[in-house]
Each structure stands twice: as C-alpha cells, then as structure tokens.
C-alpha cells in the first residue's frame with residue numbers, strides 16, 4: 109500500500125492559518141491502515157487545530173470528514189454539496205488523493221496534511237518499510253522475489269556493490285543489503301547459479317523517467 | 331608468464347587497444363599503477379605535482395571520480411592533465427552521477443584525448459559525501475557500464491544502436507572487493523564482470539592476506555586469472571589510528587586485528603614507516619601468488635611514498651614502452 | 652476506608668486504559684478540562700496484556716500535541732497502581748490537583764470564556 113507519515117502540526121498550522129472555514133478530509137484506505145490520515149487522525153488533528161486557533165483568538169470553523177477513497181470520482185462526489193462551505197480543504201490522503209480532490213474542486217484550495225512516502229508493507233506495528241518503486245516492468249522473477257530497485261540504495265541490477273558488509277548496506281548498518289537478501293533467497297531456492305546471469309541494461313522509460321504514466325485497459329472501459 | 335617483447339606481442343595480434351597498460355600486462359610484466367585524487371578546487375598543480383612524484387615508478391595513474399561522493403575536479407579533466415604530461419591515465423568513472431547519455435559522452439570525450447584506460451565503478455553512496463541531499467542516478471550499474479564501453483569499442487555502436495565515428499580505444503577495467511559480503515559470491519561476481527567485458531581488475535585494499543589468497547585460489551579454480559589481469563590493491567597505513575578508522579568506518583574494508591596490533595606496537599612516530607614496511611612485505615608475498623598481474627598502489631595523500639614502496643618491492647625500474 | 656480526594660475532578664470509567672485514545676484526551680481539553688490523568692493497572696499486570704502500555708503511549712502522544720498547540724503537555728499524565736491501592740489513588744489525585752493549580756486554567760477555556768464575555 110501507499111505509506112504516508114503525518115506532517116508536523118506546526119507546519120499544518122502555518123498552512124491553514126489564513127483560512128476561516130476548513131474541512132479536514134481523511135481517506136479510508138492506505139493512510140488509514142498506516143495511521144496517518146484516517147478518521148482517527150482527522151479527529152485528533154481537527155481537535156488540536158480548533159484548540160490552537162481558539163487559544164490564538166482566531167475564529168475558525170474546522171470540520172471533519174473521511175471518505176472511502178479520495179482517488180475515485182464516486183466517493184469524492186459525496187462532498188460536492190458541502191464544498192462551498194469551506195475556504196480550503198486539508199486532505200490527509202496520499203498525494204494522489206490530494207490532487208484528485210483538487211482536480212474535482214477546482215476553485216477550492218487543497219492542502220496536504222501528510223507526507224506521502226513510498227509503497228511499502230506493514231512490517232510490524234508502527235514500522236512500515238519500502239518494497240516497490242513502481243518501475244513499470246517488474247524484475248522480481250529474476251531477483252528471488254526481492255526488489256533491487258526499491259531496496260538497494262544504488263538500485264544496482266547486478267549487485268551487491270563493494271560496500272555490502274555482514275549482510276548490511278553501506279549506507280546504514282541497520283539496513284539489510286538487498287543483494288544479500290537476494291543471494292540468500294536464491295540459495296534457499298536452489299538457484300544460486302542464476303546469480304551469474306547478467307541483468308540487462310534496464311529500460312527506465314516505464315519508470316518515472318518516461319514521464320507521467322498511464323495504464324489503459326480498453327477491456328474494462330465502459 | 332614468460333616475457334615477450336613488444337614486437338612479439340604486436341605480431342601475436344593479441345592487442346586490442348593502444349593502452350600502454352594492456353601492453354605491459356600482455357608482455358608478461360607485473361604492472362604497477364597508482365592514483366591521483368583530483369583536488370577540491372581548480373588548480374591543476376594538485377594533479378600534476380602528485381603525478382610528478384610517482385610518474386617514473388608507475389605505468390599508469392588512476393584519477394578518482396568524486397571519490398567517497400565528495401565533489402572534486404572531474405576525473406576526466408584530471409586525466410587530460412596527466413595526458414598532457416605524457417603520462418598514461420586510467421579514467422575512473424562511477425555510475426552514481428551520470429546517466430547513460432553523460433557516461434557515453436564522457437567516454438567519447440576521453441577517447442578524443444586518446445585516454446586508453448577506464449575503470450568502471452558504481453561509486454560510494456552520496457550520503458558519505460558533501461551532497462547528502464543530492465539525487466543519485468544509477469541508470470546503469472558498474473557491470474552494465476563495462477558492457478557499454480566494450481560495445482562502444484568493439485562494435486562501434488552507441489547503446490541506442492547508432493554507429494560511432496571513431497569508436498573509443500579503451501582498455502576496460504573494473505574493481506573487485508574480495509572482502510565484501512557475501513564471500514561465496516565474490517568469485518562468481520568477478521566471473522560476471524569478466525563476462526561483461528572487464529579486461530583488468532583493481533582490487534580493494536588488501537590487508538587480510540590470507541582471505542585474499544583464499545579468494546585467489548577460488549579465482550584460479552575457475553580459471554578466471556587467465557581471462558583477466560588482476561592487480562592487487564595496496565594502501566600503506568599511516569598510523570594505527572588510520573587502521574582502526576579503515577576497519578570500523580570504511581565500507582567493505584577488512585583490516586585484521588594483527589595489522590592494528592603491529593602498528594600499535596611501535597611508537598607513534600615510527601608507525602608510518604611500519605606501515606610502509608608492511609605494504610612492501612605484502613607486495614613481496616603477493617608477487618608470488620599465481621594469477622596476480624600487478625599492483626595498484628593507492629597511497630592516499632601520501633604519493634611521495636610510492637617510489638619507495640615500488641623500489642623496495644623489487645618492481646623498479648618500470649619497463650619502457 | 653475514607654479517602655480525601657480533591658472534589659474538582661470527574662472520573663470517567665473505562666474497562667481498561669487501553670480503551671483510551673488520543674482524541675478522548677484532546678476532547679476533554681476542548682471541552683474545558685484543565686488537566687487529564689489516566690490511572691491504569693501496574694505495568695505488566697494488564698488483564699489484556701498491553702492495554703496500559705498503549706495508554707501510556709497515547710498519553711505521551713496527547714502531551715506532545717498539547718505542547719505543540721501551546722496548551723501544555725504537562726497537563727496530562729499517566730499513573731499506574733494496583734486495585735487495592737486506594738490511598739495511592741487519593742495521593743495521585745492530590746498531586747495532579749496541585750500541579751494543575753500551579754499551571755493555571757486551560758488556556759483554551761480561558762479564550763472561550765473571554766469570547767463569551769465580550770459577546
């Protein structure tokens with residue numbers, strides 16, 4: 109899923125301070141699961157902002173709402189009848205949700221309330237780690253199911269680099285070296301010989317290098 | 331390998347480039363290279379003065395490419411300074427900072443100055459250097475860079491498939507770290523670099539001679555020493571403090587405790603000399619190892635000691651070509 | 652057993668302190684409370700294993716937020732005691748009462764009242 113982290117409240121206060129009527133808009137998907145922008149976080153942020161501005165003697169209306177998804181027309185329509193009541197929307201969805209909401213409600217300023225970080229997994233309670241950079245042409249079949257693009261600090265396709273030591277990456281002793289993991293897994297799968305197959309020069313045009321991307325599926329279009 | 335004269339070598343048709351380094355290897359000599367780290371400024375003297383100190387004692391000089399990710403004068407510019415002094419440069423190139431357009435373009439630039447050697451590397455991560463907030467590129471990795479140069483040279487083609495007018499005439503090298511983990515793939519990794527087209531190898535600094543010899547044994551087992559010229563990497567220790575730093579801080583470095591103990595065992599003012607002695611002893615021991623084709627002496631900011639090391643190791647005078 | 656507790660606080664019962672969330676604490680302040688303290692079982696004695704540890708973390712989170720918005724993180728506190736320790740319960744409430752009196756009233760409440768008076 110998409111992993112986000114909360115923006116510091118000081119930063120949010122700065123961003124919203126000039127708007128009188130504010131809607132804090134959460135999202136029920138990824139940001140709920142990673143505890144950055146779901147209903148709970150909306151409640152806490154709204155309460156904190158209300159207190160802050162009351163204390164500062166500023167009159168503000170701060171409302172809360174959480175949609176099923178902010179990356180879908182259908183759910184975004186649910187706020188159409190109330191959007192005019194606000195001077196700005198603070199969206200706690202990922203960057204996609206913020207933008208999609210902004211596109212739909214063109215004349216309302218949209219502010220991000222989270223930092224969208226990466227595509228990752230919930231390794232344990234309170235710990236999320238990166239697993240994929242959406243390169244658009246998955247190589248996991250050749251790398252023992254471990255992604256060298258998102259998990260190697262140099263995204264080397266024929267690793268490990270010379271800095272790998274005791275299973276850890278050269279940039280941080282707490283970070284597993286992706287290539288150590290790849291080799292361990294190839295060995296366990298009995299496919300260590302595959303290590304000597306040289307990974308071809310990657311076509312990065314399916315990654316962000318190729319410009320904004322699109323997936324078109326005529327078979328499901330109506 | 332028995333020695334051959336240059337004429338015999340030329341007649342054999344084994345030469346692939348105009349590189350002097352290639353000739354030295356293929357004539358059967360133990361080659362000696364060293365390096366010049368370009369300065370953090372634009373004064374060419376920082377390169378030329380270092381080169382002056384070592385030029386009679388080495389066959390070729392590497393110029394590092396923003397080593398440890400610290401911004402410096404470009405390695406290509408430094409190579410050109412060396413070339414203008416009539417010396418033989420080895421252009422180091424990392425994949426960290428340039429995409430495939432820039433890499434190919436710099437390869438052509440180097441070739442236009444008749445720079446005939448290159449070392450393909452991935453480069454230390456930028457978090458070690460002075461631009462921690464910068465992007466890294468890694469469009470290609472070091473193996474793919476080797477393939478790229480070989481393709482440009484041998485097929486006369488760009489990666490995009492177009493023909494190159496006057497292809498580069500470059501002898502291609504790569505690095506190997508016999509000490510990085512996992513050890514079991516260290517030799518397969520070398521095999522992979524050779525398969526990509528590496529013609530010579532400069533290794534990481536060697537302090538753990540036993541482990542290095544074990545690696546060489548496995549290299550010979552697969553006959554890889556016959557497919558590539560392996561230069562053992564040597565860096566003399568200046569002090570026990572440096573040894574400890576290398577052990578604990580430098581990624582991929584294997585410094586056994588005995589090395590630190592030996593340096594610590596002599597008074598501070600004698601540690602530098604002890605470090606030189608240890609380096610000379612190591613070279614003498616490794617000269618006897620089958621499959622070693624030369625030494626790459628990296629005396630970092632200590633270039634003035636290179637002549638002494640070369641002479642005392644019995645590697646002087648250098649062959650004239 | 653007669654215990655002398657300050658009379659100016661309201662007890663909200665929870666099945667386990669693990670039930671408490673940051674928002675409950677913040678709401679109390681929004682509604683004008685001057686301080687909030689959470690009393691859980693002794694650490695390690697939670698019937699639900701880690702309820703009181705969670706409560707402690709949430710109290711810490713609430714304190715952080717209160718600090719950042721200028722209400723003051725010292726206004727919330729977590730205490731632990733076991734069920735038989737009535738006197739300790741009383742002692743904690745006295746301690747909290749004293750602390751909050753030192754800190755003065757909740758600035759949010761003060762601001763709200765000032766606004767009401769002006770109107």
Ligand code: SF4
Pocket residue numbers: 239240241242243244245246247248255256257258
């Ligand atoms: S190879 Fe590409 S698509 Fe596959 S996990 Fe890695 S970044 Fe994602």
Ligand code: SF4
Pocket residue numbers: 259260261262263264267268269270271272273276277278279284285286287288
């Ligand atoms: S140590 Fe491993 S993970 Fe880190 S950059 Fe090198 S190969 Fe990649």
